[in-house]
Amino acid sequence: MIRVRRPTRVPSRLATDGVATSALDRRAFANGNRAFVFNATIYGHPSVKRVLVRAQHGKCCFCESKVTHVASGHVEHFRPKGGVRQDETDSLARPGYFWLAYEWSNLLFACEICNSRHKRNLFPLLNPKKRARTPSHELRLEKPLFLDPSSEDPEAHIAFREEYPYAVRGSRRGEATWRALGLDREDLAEVRRDHLRRVKVLVKLRDGSGQREHRDEASALLDEMTRPSAPWSSMVRAALGLPARAPTSVRTQHARQRRE
Numbered sequence: 243m244i245r246v247r248r249p250t251r252v253p254s255r256l257a258t259d260g261v262a263t264s265a266l267d268r269r270a271f272a273n274g275n276r277a278f279v280f281n282a283t284i285y286g287h288p289s290v291k292r293v294l295v296r297a298q299h300g301k302c303c304f305c306e307s308k309v310t311h312v313a314s315g316h317v318e319h320f321r322p323k324g325g326v327r328q329d330e331t332d333s334l335a336r337p338g339y340f341w342l343a344y345e346w347s348n349l350l351f352a353c354e355i356c357n358s359r360h361k362r363n364l365f366p367l368l369n370p371k372k373r374a375r376t377p378s379h380e381l382r383l384e385k386p387l388f389l390d391p392s393s394e395d396p397e398a399h400i401a402f403r404e405e406y407p408y409a410v411r412g413s414r415r416g417e418a419t420w421r422a423l424g425l426d427r428e429d430l431a432e433v434r435r436d437h438l439r440r441v442k443v444l445v446k447l448r449d450g451s452g453q454r455e456h457r458d459e460a461s462a463l464l465d466e467m468t469r470p471s472a473p474w475s476s477m478v479r480a481a482l483g484l485p486a487r488a489p490t491s492v493r494t495q496h497a498r499q500r501r502e
């Protein structure tokens with residue numbers, strides 16, 4: 243999991259239809275409605291998704307797999323919109339954060355497995371009594387256990403030993419996040435293991451006594467594999483003993499994308 247730089251400009255579909263629909267939902271809530279039907283053609287509109295996909299280099303915000311090669315992926319709500327659970331065994335508390343259904347700052351791009359099979363309606367808080375239940379509650383009073391890759395650096399909390407994640411310095415939030423998302427699931431560990439094998443071969447080539455040209459090529463490939471655009475870059479950086487990549491501004495990121 244790495245830092246995600248969501249562009250600050252709100253996509254127009256959210257700024258128009260999203261704002262209008264959210265206003266209707268808030269009014270309905272004030273009138274006693276607690277069941278909402280959300281309009282996926284607004285938050286999941288291609289123009290919204292496209293911006294997220296580009297900002298996240300086509301990767302899932304949680305598992306760092308390249309989603310767009312094999313699936314269309316999901317626009318995921320960091321705070322669940324329809325109902326929320328503090329932990330797996332809780333019954334679903336409705337409504338969820340319905341007023342954030344069309345909120346740009348609440349949207350990320352995720353793979354189907356992380357989103358639908360693991361995260362779902364889970365959104366644990368350090369103190370569940372502080373949970374915002376209405377639009378007038380201040381979200382800043384909540385202390386989510388899950389890491390929000392769009393507002394903080396997950397690599398300060400989750401690192402890798404070989405292909406498996408662990409919580410940095412026992413971070414409770416790191417632990418809660420990787421466990422809930424199943425970031426150690428075997429099918430994911432398997433592809434990361436294969437990737438790591440290639441990394442290790444390249445390190446031998448780079449540090450060996452072979453031709454200069456081959457050593458340079460291995461070095462360049464390893465550098466590419468540590469970039470935010472590369473799959474499982476956090477694991478690769480950990481394998482190479484590199485620190486987490488310093489966050490870059492959106493402008494720098496786009497300039498880099500143009501060069502690549």
Ligand SMILES: [Zn+2]
Nearest residue numbers: 302305353356
């Ligand atoms: Zn994923």
